[in-house]
Amino acid sequence: MTTIRQDDLIQSIVDALQYISYYHPVDYIQALTKAWEREASVAAKDAMAQILVNSRMCAEGHRPICQDTGMVVAFINVGMEVRWDTRMSLEEMVNEGVRQAYNHPDNVLRASVVRDPAGERINTRDNTPAVIHTRLVPGDKVEIKLAAKGGGSENKSRFTVLNPSGSLVDWVLDVMPTLGAGWCPPGMLGIGIGGSAEKAMLLAKESLMEPIDIHELQARGPANRTEELRLELFEKVNALGIGAQGLGGLTTVLDVKISDYPTHAASLPVALIPNCAATRHIEFTLDGSGPAELQPPGPEDWPEVTWEASAGAHRVDLDSITKEQIASWKPGDRILLSGKLLTGRDAAHKRIQGLLSKGEPLPDGVDFNGRFIYYVGPVDPVGDEVVGPAGPTTAxxxxxxxxMMLGDTGLIGMVGKAERGPAARESIKQHGAVYLMAVGGAAYLVAKAVRSSRIVTFEDLGMEAIRELEVKDMPVTVAVDSRGESVHESGPAEWKITIGKM
Structure with missing residues (x-):
């Protein structure tokens, strides 16, 4: 009979979460490399190159692929013959592993979990608790699947109950364009079919733990209806032309995973959950011999891809930028930002709104007039870093x-990821402002452009505090110009037509 020791399980959780913070799964690297090689869209190819270079940098530096180091999800199969040498519950052991992993001094991970979610939303500071799903199964081992799921992709989860005669394919194709680029494509789609509402969501989530193998399936052909659906959706979703980072291109998804379960005769529950470019998951088995041994990928697993700013990129001084300069920019233009900009996310914006609504001044040192804001919540720095990985959050x-920000504070520019909605684009047009897009999934690469960082105010918000960053040649793309025109509309529309002709 196998005995699983408390310290072995905790250490395995720590090691696994650290591992997936800086190592992409090799199958993802290989699939993204193939997509990069065949990509015909210049903007999408550039975005994928940044993701691949960032991936290699993170593996070498043991720093997070993305500043959003995710909420931990665990699927645990416990063999019924297993004995435990522990003073803690299984849930307590997993959460202790999460706590230690996210506060690891050599690679601090961002704590994003908040308690009292419908109230004060107080950060738990250690990213606990994890979301844990446990099964009792035959055997004498413990099998664990771990994922660190980022908020940008998790927020794009969708669920519906179709009529039994309804078209799952049509529903997915209707839904995908509504997701925008906040889930940071190219990634994977996990689809759960059947069961009940909660079962379909679990099926979709766990399917994302599977390896990318769509090209092998294409080569051998489908053996059942589920595999037929995978191939059909893979082709048709990519034909939408959404492309990497929503910029328009040949590849939106690298694979489509489908899991199903028997359901009620009157129902067809369907769940869809996307996985982003910072795909993070791992599986390991504990057999009583000690902590899990995790084999890191080798240098040969990354392609010989380099990235540097294109010759046509405009260098911009943020400390002297004017609206007249901004007015000449067009969607898709490449920009290299240098100078100082402020940061702020949801919580900071909400506080600013509260102050302005009461007629109160902004805190000392917070002056947005004629300046840019970067939507970011960076990882804490380690060693001699100025700032930890600092990629954009969903704008x-x-x-x-x-x-409010453009009209009441004098802000003239914003930097984030994904598209802006109609009201935001209209406001940008009205105020002659601009929205720039940084690549989601290239957080470590972006952080290398940061020369200094200081907290200005709202320090109690942790990673959501307002900071002032000084950057040098930070790469961004004009996503919405001062006329309100969006590359996230024009790019996919153009590539949908191009792919249709192909």
């Missing part, structure tokens, strides 16, 4: 604050 969440 769409700040849409409801955009008119």
């Amino acid at each position: 769409t969440r700040m849409d409801k604050f955009t008119d």
Whole structure:
């Protein structure tokens, strides 16, 4: 009979979460490399190159692929013959592993979990608790699947109950364009079919733990209806032309995973959950011999891809930028930012809104007039870093604050990821402002452009505090110009037509 020791399980959780913070799964690297090689869209190819270079840098530096180091999800199969040498419950052991992993001094991970979610939303500071799903199964081992799921992709989860005669394919194709680019494509789609509402969501989530193998399936052909659906959706979703980072291109998804379960005769529950470019998951088995041994990928697993700013990129001084300069920019233009910009996310915007609504001044040192804001919540620095990985968060969440910021604070530019909604684009047009997009999934690469960082105010918000960053040649793309025109609309529309002709 196998005995699993408390310290072995905790250490395995720590090691696994650290591992997936800086190592992409090799199958993802290989699939993204193939997509990069065949990509015909210049903007999408550039975005994928940044993701691949960032991936290699993170593996070498043992720093997070993305600043959003995710909420931990664990699927645990416990053999019924297993004995435990522990003073803690299984849930307590997993959460202790999460706590230690996210506070590891050599590679601090961002704590994103908040308690009292419908109230004060207080950060737990150690990313606990994890979301844990446990099964009792035959055997004498413990099998664990771990994922660190980022908020940008998790927020794009969708669920519906179709009529039994309804078309799952049509529903997915209707839903995908509504997801925008906040889930940081190219990634994977996990689809759960059947069971009940909660079962379909679990099926979709766990399917994302499977390896990318769509090309092998294409080569051998489908053996059942589920595999037929995978191939059909893979082709048709990519034909939408959404592309890497929503910029338009040949590849939106690298694989489509489908899991199903028997369901009620009157129902067809369907769940869809996307996985982002910072795909993070791992599986290991404990057999009583000690902590899990995790084999790191080798240097040969990354392609010989380099990235440098294109010759046509405009260098911009943020400390002297004017609206007249901004007015000449067009969607898709490459920009290299240098100078100082402020940061702020949801919580900071909400506080600013509260102050302005009461007629109170902004805190000392907070002056947005003629300046840019970067939507980011960076990882804490380690060693001699100025700032930890500092990629963009989804700008769409700040849409409801955009008119306030542009109209009441004098802000003229914003930097984030994903598209902006109609109201935000109209406000940008009205105020002659601009929205720039940084690549989601290239957080360590972006952080290398940061020369200094200091907290200005709202320090109690942790990673959501307002900071002032000084950057040098930070790479961004004009996503919405001063006329309100969006590359996230024009790019996919153009590539959908191009792919249709192909």
